[in-house]
Amino acid sequence: MLVFPREFFLICICSVYALAFASIRTQVRGLYGENGIEPVDVYLRSVKLNYAPESHDASTFAWIPAWRTAGPLTLLWIFYLSIVKCGQTFMQFQWDSFLLEVGVLALLLAPWWHRSNTDEIFETPAAAVWTLRFLFFKFMLMSGAVKIQSRCPTWLELTALDFHFATQSLPLPLSWYALQAPPIINRLAVAVTLLIEGPWTLFLIAPHPTLRRIGAIQQIALQISILLTGNYNFFNLLTIILAAALLDSDSGATDCDIDPTSSQRVSWISRVESAWHTFQTHRLVMKASAASVWVFTSSVVTLSVLDQSFQQSLPSFVISTYYSTEKYRITSAYGLFRTMTGVGTVQLGNGQHVSVVARPEIILEGTKDGGLTWKAYHFKYKPDDRSVARTPRGQTPGSSHDVKRLLDTIRDPFPDSPPHAIRAQLYYYDFTRLNTSWNQALPTAKILDNSSDPQWWTRTFVRKYLPALERENPSLTAFVEHHWPSSVSKLSPETSEVSASELRQWINQVLEWLCSEPWSPVGLAELRESRKCHHCGQSGHLRRDCPDDSGPSEDKCYQCGETGHWARNCPGAKA
Structure with a gap:
C-alpha cells in the first residue's frame, strides 16, 4: 500500500491558490481594469466580436464549503486558467503554468466527495502520486538543463550569483547582503545549485523512499535560500510543497494480521497467506506499469524540448494529443533562469x-x-x-x-x-x-x-x-x-449573448470575497487558431508564422527594450 500525505498536499495546494488569487486581486485594476495596461474587457470584446463561436465560457458555480475535494479544486483550476488566458502578457510566468499543471494532478489525488468519517482510510492512486513525482523531477531537471544548454557564460563560469541578486525582478533586503559575500562563496553556491537541479534530481524519482527524502531535503534547502533572497510570489512555496510530499513511505504489501508464533496457524492458512502476498506483488507491478505509462504520456512532449532529435522522433499521435490539450495548460515546458539578465x-x-x-x-x-x-x-x-x-x-x-x-x-x-x-x-x-x-x-x-x-x-x-x-x-x-479602441463601448447584442454589464455582475456575485471593484477576467480564451495575428490582423496564425511579417527588426522586445528579436527569443530574459 502506497502511503502519501494527501490531506497535507491538498491543504497546501488550496493555500497556494488563495495566495495566487490574492496576489492578482491587488493588481487587477491597474493591469486589467478600464484604465489598465491591458484592459481585459477590450480583449474579451475582440474575442466575442470576431470569434464568438470558438470562445469558451466558464459555467456559473456556487460556493462549495467542502474543500479538498475534486469539485472545488476543479473550479479553482478553471478560474485560474481563465485568468491566465485573459491575463495576456502579465500572466505568462512559469509559476502560473506550474500551478495549473500541479492543479490538474491535485484533481487526480483528491477524493470526489466529502467524507464525514475521518477515520476511513483510502489508498492514494499510485499513478497520480508517481505522476506528481515525475512532474517535480521534470520541472527541476529542465531548470538545470537549460542553464547549461543556453551556454550562458555566467552559469558556465559559476558567476551567476554575482549578478542574480541585483538583477532579479524583486530583490529582498537579504539580496543586498548576499551580494556582499566573497566570490568563492557565491561560486560554490552556483555549483551546488547546478548539482541539485541536474544529476541530483534523480533522487526525486528514486524507488526507495530514503533516496526520495534526500532529494526532497536538497530541494527544500534550495527553495528556502531562494525565498529568503528574492520574491517570486507563490513559486517557492509551491515547490516546497511538492518536495515535502516526497517525505512519504511505500510500505509495499500490507501484512496479514496473523501471529507467526500462534499455535493455531495451520498449513492451509499459510498457503492462503502466501497466495495473498503473491497477488499483492502482482498488483504492485501492475500499478507501477500503469503509472509509468501515465507519466510518460503526460510529460514526454514538454520534456523532449531538451533534445530536438528526440522530439522529432516522437509518434505523431503523441504530438497531436499534446497540442489538443495545450490550451488547457495540462502540461508545460520549463526553464528557470536560462540566462542572467542585466x-x-x-x-x-x-x-x-x-x-x-x-x-x-x-x-x-x-x-x-x-x-x-x-x-x-x-x-x-x-x-x-x-x-x-x-x-x-x-x-x-x-x-x-x-x-x-x-x-x-x-x-x-x-x-x-x-x-x-x-x-x-x-x-x-x-x-x-x-x-x-x-x-x-x-x-x-x-x-x-x-x-x-x-x-x-x-x-x-x-x-x-x-x-x-x-x-x-x-x-x-x-x-x-x-x-487600443475605447473600452467604454458595450458589446453589441448581435454578436454576444452576454453583455459586459451582466458579465461584471456575475463576477461580483461569485467572487465578492476576492474583489472590491467590478472586473471581468473570466471565460477561457479562444483557441490558438482563433487568435489574431498582431502584424496583419488576420486569424488562423500567430505573428511568428505570419507570411507578411519580415521579422522583429522594427519592434522592441518588451523584456530588454532592444530591437532585432522578440521577447520569446530574448537572450537576456530570465525564463
Missing part, C-alpha cells in the same frame, strides 16, 4: 572587457514647464522603493498607450493637473557595495562609506528610451485609438 560589459584601460551588473530600468518623467524641469513618476516595486510586499505582474508602463493614459491622468508627481509632456529614460542600476577587497576590484562599484547613510542602489544614465510626447500631439491620440 549583465553589462565595460572596457578597462588595458582594453580588457569585464562583465558588470547593469540592471535596466525605464524611468518615466513628466514636465509642466516645457521641458525645463522633469519629475520622475514613482511606481511600486521599483528599485528605489524598499517596500516589497508581493510579486507585481507589471512594472513601469512603457508603451505609447500607457504614456497617453498618464498624460490624461492626475497623479504623483503631478497631483493638481496632468503634465504637458512625458519622456522615458533608460538607466542601469546596481547594488551599492561594502568596502571589501573584492568589491573594490569591481570597476563600476559604488563603495559605501561606513559613516554614510545606508543606500541600496546606484544608477547610471544610458540613453533616452522614449522621446518626449506631448498631450496635444494628434498623432499620439490617433495611434492609441487605432490600436
Whole structure:
C-alpha cells in the first residue's frame, strides 16, 4: 500500500491558490481594469466580436464549503486558467503554468466527495502520486538543463550569483547582503545549485523512499535560500510543497494480521497467506506499469524540448494529443533562469572587457514647464522603493498607450493637473557595495562609506528610451485609438449573448470575497487558431508564422527594450 500525505498536499495546494488569487486581486485594476495596461474587457470584446463561436465560457458555480475535494479544486483550476488566458502578457510566468499543471494532478489525488468519517482510510492512486513525482523531477531537471544548454557564460563560469541578486525582478533586503559575500562563496553556491537541479534530481524519482527524502531535503534547502533572497510570489512555496510530499513511505504489501508464533496457524492458512502476498506483488507491478505509462504520456512532449532529435522522433499521435490539450495548460515546458539578465560589459584601460551588473530600468518623467524641469513618476516595486510586499505582474508602463493614459491622468508627481509632456529614460542600476577587497576590484562599484547613510542602489544614465510626447500631439491620440479602441463601448447584442454589464455582475456575485471593484477576467480564451495575428490582423496564425511579417527588426522586445528579436527569443530574459 502506497502511503502519501494527501490531506497535507491538498491543504497546501488550496493555500497556494488563495495566495495566487490574492496576489492578482491587488493588481487587477491597474493591469486589467478600464484604465489598465491591458484592459481585459477590450480583449474579451475582440474575442466575442470576431470569434464568438470558438470562445469558451466558464459555467456559473456556487460556493462549495467542502474543500479538498475534486469539485472545488476543479473550479479553482478553471478560474485560474481563465485568468491566465485573459491575463495576456502579465500572466505568462512559469509559476502560473506550474500551478495549473500541479492543479490538474491535485484533481487526480483528491477524493470526489466529502467524507464525514475521518477515520476511513483510502489508498492514494499510485499513478497520480508517481505522476506528481515525475512532474517535480521534470520541472527541476529542465531548470538545470537549460542553464547549461543556453551556454550562458555566467552559469558556465559559476558567476551567476554575482549578478542574480541585483538583477532579479524583486530583490529582498537579504539580496543586498548576499551580494556582499566573497566570490568563492557565491561560486560554490552556483555549483551546488547546478548539482541539485541536474544529476541530483534523480533522487526525486528514486524507488526507495530514503533516496526520495534526500532529494526532497536538497530541494527544500534550495527553495528556502531562494525565498529568503528574492520574491517570486507563490513559486517557492509551491515547490516546497511538492518536495515535502516526497517525505512519504511505500510500505509495499500490507501484512496479514496473523501471529507467526500462534499455535493455531495451520498449513492451509499459510498457503492462503502466501497466495495473498503473491497477488499483492502482482498488483504492485501492475500499478507501477500503469503509472509509468501515465507519466510518460503526460510529460514526454514538454520534456523532449531538451533534445530536438528526440522530439522529432516522437509518434505523431503523441504530438497531436499534446497540442489538443495545450490550451488547457495540462502540461508545460520549463526553464528557470536560462540566462542572467542585466549583465553589462565595460572596457578597462588595458582594453580588457569585464562583465558588470547593469540592471535596466525605464524611468518615466513628466514636465509642466516645457521641458525645463522633469519629475520622475514613482511606481511600486521599483528599485528605489524598499517596500516589497508581493510579486507585481507589471512594472513601469512603457508603451505609447500607457504614456497617453498618464498624460490624461492626475497623479504623483503631478497631483493638481496632468503634465504637458512625458519622456522615458533608460538607466542601469546596481547594488551599492561594502568596502571589501573584492568589491573594490569591481570597476563600476559604488563603495559605501561606513559613516554614510545606508543606500541600496546606484544608477547610471544610458540613453533616452522614449522621446518626449506631448498631450496635444494628434498623432499620439490617433495611434492609441487605432490600436487600443475605447473600452467604454458595450458589446453589441448581435454578436454576444452576454453583455459586459451582466458579465461584471456575475463576477461580483461569485467572487465578492476576492474583489472590491467590478472586473471581468473570466471565460477561457479562444483557441490558438482563433487568435489574431498582431502584424496583419488576420486569424488562423500567430505573428511568428505570419507570411507578411519580415521579422522583429522594427519592434522592441518588451523584456530588454532592444530591437532585432522578440521577447520569446530574448537572450537576456530570465525564463
